[in-house]
Structures are given as C-alpha cells and as structure tokens.
Amino acid sequence: MNPILLYDTTLRDGSQREDISFSVEDKLSIVNRLAAFGMHYIECGWPGSNPKDAEFFARANRLNVPVRLAAFGRTRNAHKLCDDDANLQALVVAGTPAVTLVGKAWDYHVRHVLSTTSEENLAMIADSVAWMKAQGREVIFDAEHFYDGFLANSEYALATLRAAAEAGADWLVLCETNGGKLPWEMEAITREVATRQPGARIGVHCHNDTGCAVANSLAAVRSGATMVQGTINGYGERVGNADLVSILPNLQLKMGHPVLPDDRLLELTTLSRFVAEVANLKHDDHQPYTGHSAFAHKGGIHVAAILKSPDTYQHIDPERVGNVMRSVTSELSGRGNLQLQARRLGLNLDNEAAQHVLGQIKRLEHEGFTFEAAEASVELMFHRLRADYRRPFELLDYFVITERRHGRGLLAEATVKVKVGETTKFTAAEGNGPVNALASALYSALVEDYPVLRSVRLADYKVRILSGSAGTAANTRVLIDFQSGTDVWTTVGANANIIEASWRALSDSMEYAIVRLRDGN
Template sequence: MSQRSVEIYDTTLRDGTQQEGISLTANDKLVVARLLDDLGVAYVEGGWPGANPKDDEFFERAKTELDLQHAVLTAFGSTRRKDARPEDDEQLAALLAAGTDVICLVGKTWDYHVEHALRTTPAEAVLMVADSIEYLRSQGRRVFFDAEHFFDGYRTNADFALAVLKSARDAGAERIVMCDTNGGVLAQDVQRIVGEVATALGDTALGCHFHNDSGMAVANSITAVLEGVHQVQGCVNGYGERTGNADLCTLIPNLGLKMGLETIPKERFERLTTVSHHIAEVINLTLDPHLPYVGNSAFTHKAGLHTSALARRPDAYEHMSPAQVGNHTRVVVSELAGRSTVLAKAEAQGFELTAAQAQGVVDKVKELEHLGYHFEAADGSFELLLREAQGWKHHFFELESYRVFVEHRAGEVLAEATVKVTVGDERIVTTREGDGPVSALDRALRAALIDAYPEVASIKLIDYRVRDLDSSDGSSARVRVLAEHSDGHDSWGTVGVHPNIIDASWKAVVEGIVLGLILTRGPDNGG
C-alpha cells in the first residue's frame, strides 16, 4: 500500500502578512518564496493580485525571476461581484494577469455573510462562486476554492454551505478548502463537520485552513487530515492575523515524522529550522524561542540532574531527535547547575574539559552569577569562559582605553565615542558618532578593527537589553546588559554587568565582536 500524502499549501505571503507588524516588499516575497520552495511545500500562495501594488509587482517579477523547482505558485482572490459578468470583473482579470497556473478563489459559504456583507440572495451567492470558477477554468487555469467562514456557515445553515461547495466542485474546482476564518471552532466540531462533508462530497479532494484564535489551528488541521482532508493550508512560524494561522513548522513534522504521512520530501525535514529562522529574519521579527520543533528553546534543558541523564539517554527526555528537523539540544547554565550541566553544555558546544577545568568553570559561573551575570541567554560569553578555562586568551586586539560623550544641543542628542586599541603592532585611535553611547562605541570599535578584520562590517548588534539588578546584598546597584549579535548567518548572545551601564554594554559589545572573529578566523588566528 502506498503512503498516504497530504499537500502542504503555504499562505505566509498572503495570510501571514496580515499579521500586525509584518510588511514585505516584493523582493522579500521573492526571497521567502524561494525558501519555501527549498523546504519542499507543494504550493506557495504569493498574494492577492489587484489588492495592492506590492503584490502586483511580486507576480510580475515572479514571471521572470522566480524559478521554483518544487512548489507551484498560486494567486489568491475573491469571486466576481454580485450581479455582474465574470468577464467584466476587475478582480478576476487581475488574477488572470498574475499568470499563475493555479488560482485560489475565496467565496462566501455562511448565509449570515451573504445577507449582511454581500447583501444578496443565496442563489446569487452560489452563482458568484460557480460562474467565477467556470470562467477561470475556461481561461485554462486550475482553481482551488477557499470556502470562507465555512465552519460557522455549516453550523448555522448546513444546506446552504454544502450547496456552495457542491457548485464549486461542479464548476471545476480541484480542491474544496474548508476555512475557519474566525478561528473559533474546536476539534470535535471539525471531526463531525469534515466527516459529514467528506460523505456528502464523495471523492472530491478536500482542504482545510485554520486560524489559531482558540489555540486549535494545528490540532484542528490534524483532525481534518484524520477525517480525510488532502490539503492543509498554513503559515511558517504560525504567522497570520490576530493569533495567526496553523503553524506549518509544527504541522509538517507532526504529519510527516509522527504520523508517517507524505508531506515534504523526506530529506528536507532537516531544513525546517533553518527555513523558519531565515524567514523570521526576512520578516524582521524575533522568532518566538518557544515554538515547537524550530524554536531555540524547543530542545533546551535546564535542571542539573536531568542534564547528566540527558547526555546518556537523550530519548528519555526529548520527544524526538532535534536533528530530524535541523534543531539541536541546548543545555542552559544557571547557578543551580552542577558540574554535569557544565560538562554537557561544553560538550554540546564542542569542548572537552578536564574535571579540573569543569570545576573551574562551575566556580566561575557561580561567582559571576552572584554578581548578576546570567548565561542562559549568553551562549557567546559562556563559550569565552570555556575557552579561558582551557588557558585561551584572545589576541585579536588590545584595548588601551575608550571614552564616550553625550551632548544635548538645540534639542538634539548626539553621542560621540573614541576608542584606542592596538592591533598587532599598530596603535589605532578612532572616533565615531551614534544615536546613543552604545552605538557610538560599537561603531568606533568596529572602525578601529575594520582594516585588520574586514568581516567586522557584517557583525551587527541585533538586540540589546538592559536590566537593573537590585542590590539586596548591600553592594552598589548594578545593571546587566544582554546583547545579541549576528553575522547574517549565526547569532550569539553576550552579557556584561557593571555599576556603570556604559561599561556593562562595552563588555557585551567587545565579547560579541571577539566571538564574531573566532567564527570567521578560528580562535588562534588573531594578532
């Protein structure tokens, strides 16, 4: 018996961009489409032609610039207007002009919407769907039908909702996609309704499209698949309006790795984490670390006892091997942790410590955490501790001094920093301005190093957080700075603590650049 397959239909570029804070240029969309193709989804919905100029530009450029190897590009749009002919309809014309082989057409299946939003009769609403599909078919296009508000519609008037689906099928729609547009349906209703629709529509290929307003989008999609649905629609990282769409990064491994269904090509599952993070980068939103499968914390362990057992028997503490989806086990260090955590984390980062070195790191972590350091979000600073425990010291540059001024003049605030360093035999003095003292220091240091280490140009400070630490032990108050750095490929966190916010920041900035240099040159190539 051949393996049952489920089509993955991605709508990140259309429904996903409805999320607050997401705005993609046509160029961004081309990049995301290529990443989705690389992941191996069956369909990439590119946008809504005619709805905005960016989507029109995307489809125009896609004709020559997008060479998808695996996925099929689709265009999304609504049916013809009421009481009009499809051949006169601007929306349908824009869909055809987009030039995709497949068009996903959305139409009303809830009588309440027909009455109050469309303000027409049920009979005309059915015709709007059927006429539009027939017309697009006559122009040589494949059509999928998105039945908007289907579950609400079915619950209030099943006869009308089913009549729309049947007319869409009879007009030539290849997929009948049941959409939970408001995201309120629960799995038991999905099971019942999809089961009834599957019986009513015979062997028509069904699809589903769930929103996450009840926290059920992935569970509902799986329930629908169990009831025979062939296509699931969703977004990478669960992006989408309000609480988002069904998260494909959770659904794909659930369906493919746990349920044994054919989804994306087998060898591509391990690309999932990279594609998820890369798309988050293009979208310019920090990825939620707690996302299943792909989040940075998805396979992160904390407690000391547990981590020593984890090193021996990972399958006792992880629901699957993270490598299957391209993620990895992380062990976080905290002052609760003993030597086994430090050893496990060192090993995970590729270090072999002697027992004495490990004890040295444990003592150092305890001492620093007492001062307010925190290594859970500062893998980079922890790596430097491990190297130092092995007797390593960086020779990329030597700091002589830094200073920074902040000037308020005529309503403007400007910061200026001067850094003096020695690189090899050369003493370098640079001054740079910035919006604030930390960015001025960061720029001045990178300017001082750029001749010797051109790659510092691509090392960026991508996140910077300051926290006041209260001085319960009677010592002076301190601040902790957590900084996240990236070279566009990898990212690493560093931490600095000091009574003075500038010096705490300086430490985090310097360590960020040292780690970036270790990445490009190896630990021993400096100076």
C-alpha cells in the same frame, strides 16, 4: 496513509500580519525557496488589488518553478456576469495554473456582508467556478467561514460545497476563518462533510485565534482532508494562520502521512528562519521544531539524562528537521549542561573543571549576570581554564568622561590603558556616548596587534534594570552582540555602574573575537 498536499499562503494571508510588508523581490525569493523545498501549492496574492501584485505575477510566471502557483480572488459580484467581473478577469490575466476562489458558506454573511440572497450566493459560486474552469484553470474553492456556517445552518453550508463541486471545483477547502473552533468540533464537522460529499477532495484552512490552528488542521486531516493550507511560521492576520512549519513534521513524523521526502525535512529549520529574515522579523526562538530553543535544555537533571540518552527529554532527533540540541547555562544548570556545551565546541571539560565553571556562573548570576543568551561569555570561561591559555590583553585602567558645555554640546571621551603581551597601550577616543567612546578606545588599543578585529562590528546593545525599586542606584545588566560576517556572539556584564557593566561585556566580546577569529575556532 493518504499523501497530504501543502498549500502555502504566506504571500497573501501571511502578508496580512500587522508588521509584514513584502516587496516584489521578497515575494520572488520566497517563491523560489518554497519551490526548492518542495511545497505543493503557493498562493501568490490577489492580482489586480495593487500595482505591486500585478508586477509580481508578471515576473512569477517566468520563474518556471516546480510548484503549482495560485492566484486568489472572490466569486463574482451579485447580479453581475462573470465576463464583466474585473476580479475574475484579473485572475485570468495573472496566468497561474491554479486559481483559488473564496465564497461565502455562512448564510449570515450572505445576508449581512454580501447583502444578497442565499440563492444568488449559490449562483455566484457555481457561475464563477464554471467560468474559471472554462479558462482551463485548476479551481480551489475556499468556503469562507465554513465551520461557523455549518453550525448555524449545516444544510446551507453543504449546499455551497455542492454548488462548487457540481460546477467543477477541483478542491473544496473548509475555512475556519474566525479561528474560534476546537479540534473535536473540526474533526466531527470535517468527517460529516467527507461523508456527505463522497469522492470530493477536501482541504482545510485554519486561523489561530484560540491557539488551536495546528491542532485543528491535524484534526481535519484525521477526518479526511488531504490539503492543508497555512503559512510559514504561522504568519497571518490577527494572531496568525495555521503554521506549516509545525504541521509538516507532525503529519509526517507523528501521524505517518507522506508529505515530502525525508531529506526535505532537513531543510525545515533553514526555511523557517529564511522566511523570518525576509519578513524582517526576529525568528521566534521558541518556535516548535525550528526555534533556537526548541531542543535547548536548561535543567541540570534533564541534561544529565540526555548526555546518557538524548531521547530521554526530546520527542525527536532535532537533526531530522535541521535543528540542533543545545544546553542552556544558568544557575539551574548542572555539570552536564556545561559538558554538553563544551562538547559542541570541540572542548573536553572534565568534572572538576565543569564544577569550577558552574560555581563561577552561579556566583555571577547572583550578582545579576545571565548566561542563557551570553554563550560567548561561557565559552571564554572554558578557554580560561586551559593551562596554555593566555589572555590577549589585560585591563590596567580606563577613564570615561561625559560633559555638556555651552556652545559645544555633548561630548563623551574615554581613555584606556591595557597590557598586550609585554607592551602597555594607552589610547583615547571620543564617541557619541560613553560606551561608544570606551569601545572605540579599546578597539584602537588592540587592532594593531589583532587585525582580525577589523571585521568585527557591534550588532546590538541591550540594557536591563534588575531592581527597579532601587531607582537610579539599581543594578544594570548589559548584553552586547558583535558580528563578523555571519558569525554573531553575545557577552554579558552586570554592575550597579552601567559603564562597568558595559566594560565587562565589551572586553569579553573583544577577547572572544580575538580567540575565535584568530584561532579559526
């Protein structure tokens, strides 16, 4: 199998996603991480387009990373000399060893976007490639809209490739810019290009507008492409680019192409989540290969099978890409789900105990609880089954009042009476709302006996109305995330009274924190 080179364009195409804006420091951190991972090419952006990119290129070239950095730009302007073209000059100043030049491959765009002739466009491509080669750069020619152009006028689309190749381009990259093609079209057209351009090194660049960018990239590889351009997590304009996080393991594990050493694949999940964090986006739980749910099993029959043999319901061992197998707990679970989850926590759950917890979960889910995301609440159920387990505190009473008075504004106050060991604690606290006041009062009652709580902070609080037709009398579900350092856990509560639902989630979170942090679990 031919080795395939990966070309990452997260910092340019990925940054064109609507809700992404990378700082210079963000870009530098991503370059370092991609280089350590073993990425072959990193496209860093369009130099000269803005001051941020100018600063970034100046600093990136001092990183001395083991990867080919590329600057991106277009071919020269129509009827202009390359020596007078500010865009080409900026590419040289950027100082990267590789330069990617984008040129039109669809004569429709030549006429209506560039407003020039087909012959002048060919000259623009040839002149720009030759000029950049004379500067000592590796030149990657991105044939924009190539597949649409090929279907409209195949001879002209191929002529743009010949113009670039004869001028010295090192790579001819076929761009599926509008994202509208299907895999069999990609495979047939790429194969014809490989036949008509013997000896050329061919790449592919796909967008995901039909949801086929990964499949289209793999189809192009089947037909002779040996470079795949894409982004981490498929970030990109509109609905995104081809996702290298899916493409890499598919090429290596499914198609047998050597891409990176196997030990690098072990870092794929952390890389995927790292880039999401830097982009300030929640990592997609359902991301293939690297998502939190990619190897999560919910159906009881599935879990019963994987407890006997994991490959019965998994296409690969998740550890090969740095992920883990999980079971999801819900009313659809069987005993196996709980036993698998307990095993991951280092706990032994026999059939009787698992059945007891399962019955409890099914009853609570009928009341409106959900445990798929609230794994800490499930873990507490396991601990409470132990003969030696003693709850760190017991609720006796709580009282919450919210009032609005003229001249004083809004006031929320809560009192909590809990039993800790043989001692009864009675505390009160104010807050900016009833749940905040309740949390503060509970914290005050417990922190003296359990100082580990000093490191705990609220990370998120979510409320969902379960039966909207009931109006303000509807059942309410509350999910609360707490965090201590890098450790995050979620608990759940449900009730028609939002304060009681919040109390259930809140008290479980505090109990979980005490058990986990105090006992070092």
